[in-house]
Amino acid sequence: MVGPDVGQGAVELPERRPDGQLQYFVAVAEESHFGRAAERLHIAQPQLSLTVRQVEEELGVELFHRTTRRVELPEAGRAYLERVRAILAEVDEAADHARRVAAGVVGRLTLGCVGSATYSLLPALSRYLAAELPGIEFSFQGEMLAPDQVEALRTGAIDVALLRPPAADLSLAVRILRRDRLVVAVPEEHPLAARTRVRAADLAGVDLIVHAADRHSVMHDVVFGLLRQAGVEPRVRHEVRETSTLITLVAGGLGVAVVPEPVTALALSGVVYRRLLPAATIELAVAARADRAEPHLLRTVKVIQGLF
CATH class of the missing domain: 3.40.190.10 (Periplasmic binding protein-like II)
Structure with missing residues (x-):
C-alpha cells in the first residue's frame, strides 16, 4: 500500500517485498497452520504471524479464521489465494524470462545476407539457428549488397549481416568466416x-x-x-x-x-x-554494430561463427 507523500510530514514506510508477503500467506493457507507454515518457510512463527496480520490490516480484510488448532480461509481469503497464486506464477515466469534474456536464448533478430551467399548459405543457416537457438525469432533479408547492409546495420533495420568485406565502417565489428x-x-x-x-x-x-x-x-x-x-x-x-x-x-x-x-x-x-x-x-564475414552487446545478438554471432 502506498503511504502519504513524505514531504507532507508523513513517516516513510520501510520497503517491503510483496512477493515475500504473498508467499507467507500462501504457506499458511496451504498448511492451515501457522506453526507448520513457519517450518516450511524456515522462519519464526511470530514473524510469520506478524507479517500476515500486517497484510490483513493493509487490505482491511480478514484472510483467516483462527482457532487454537488451525486456521481456515473465509470466502475473501479463498478469493485472495486464487489471485495470489496467479501473481506468484507470473513473478516466477518473469524471473525465468529475465534469466533467459540474460543468457541470450530469447529475443528477435533480423539477418541480412549478401546475394552470393543467399542461395547456398541461408537455407542451412536458418535451420542451424533454429536448432541451436530455438528461443530466438529470426527474420532474413537476402540479396543485399554490402553498402546496403552497412547502412541497415547503422539504422537498426538489420541486426546481423553476412557480407563481403571490406566494410569501411569503424562502428562495426566484422569477423571473417571463410x-x-x-x-x-x-x-x-x-x-x-x-x-x-x-x-x-x-x-x-x-x-x-x-x-x-x-x-x-x-x-x-x-x-x-x-x-x-x-x-x-x-x-x-x-x-x-x-x-x-x-x-x-x-x-x-x-x-x-x-x-x-x-x-x-x-x-x-x-x-x-x-x-x-x-x-x-x-571473403565472407559476419558483422554487427560494435556498440551492441545484447546477449542474444552476441550469442547468435558466436553460433554463426561455429558453423564455419
Whole structure:
C-alpha cells in the first residue's frame, strides 16, 4: 500500500517485498497452520504471524479464521489465494524470462545476407539457428549488397549481416568466416563453356554482366581489379543489383559473369560454371554494430561463427 507523500510530514514506510508477503500467506493457507507454515518457510512463527496480520490490516480484510488448532480461509481469503497464486506464477515466469534474456536464448533478430551467399548459405543457416537457438525469432533479408547492409546495420533495420568485406565502417565489428573461390558463369552455348577453366585474360572482348557500380558493390570492384590486373579492359554489357538477376541474364546468353562459388547453388538451365585462373577468392564475414552487446545478438554471432 502506498503511504502519504513524505514531504507532507508523513513517516516513510520501510520497503517491503510483496512477493515475500504473498508467499507467507500462501504457506499458511496451504498448511492451515501457522506453526507448520513457519517450518516450511524456515522462519519464526511470530514473524510469520506478524507479517500476515500486517497484510490483513493493509487490505482491511480478514484472510483467516483462527482457532487454537488451525486456521481456515473465509470466502475473501479463498478469493485472495486464487489471485495470489496467479501473481506468484507470473513473478516466477518473469524471473525465468529475465534469466533467459540474460543468457541470450530469447529475443528477435533480423539477418541480412549478401546475394552470393543467399542461395547456398541461408537455407542451412536458418535451420542451424533454429536448432541451436530455438528461443530466438529470426527474420532474413537476402540479396543485399554490402553498402546496403552497412547502412541497415547503422539504422537498426538489420541486426546481423553476412557480407563481403571490406566494410569501411569503424562502428562495426566484422569477423571473417571463410574465403570463397571465384568462378566464371558462362552461357552453356558460349565458346568458353567448352573449357574446364577460364583465364582472366580469356575475358578480353567478352560481354560481361557485373554488379552495378552505382551501388558500390564489392564484387564489382573485385572483378574489375582482377581483369585489369590481367591486362583486360572490361567490356560491360549489363550492370545489375541482384545476383539472381545476374545469373538469369547469363542463362539468357547475354554475357559472362565472375561470381563467388556459392552462387553455383543457384542452378539455372543454360548456365555452366568454370574455374577462374589465376585462382582468386573473396571473403565472407559476419558483422554487427560494435556498440551492441545484447546477449542474444552476441550469442547468435558466436553460433554463426561455429558453423564455419
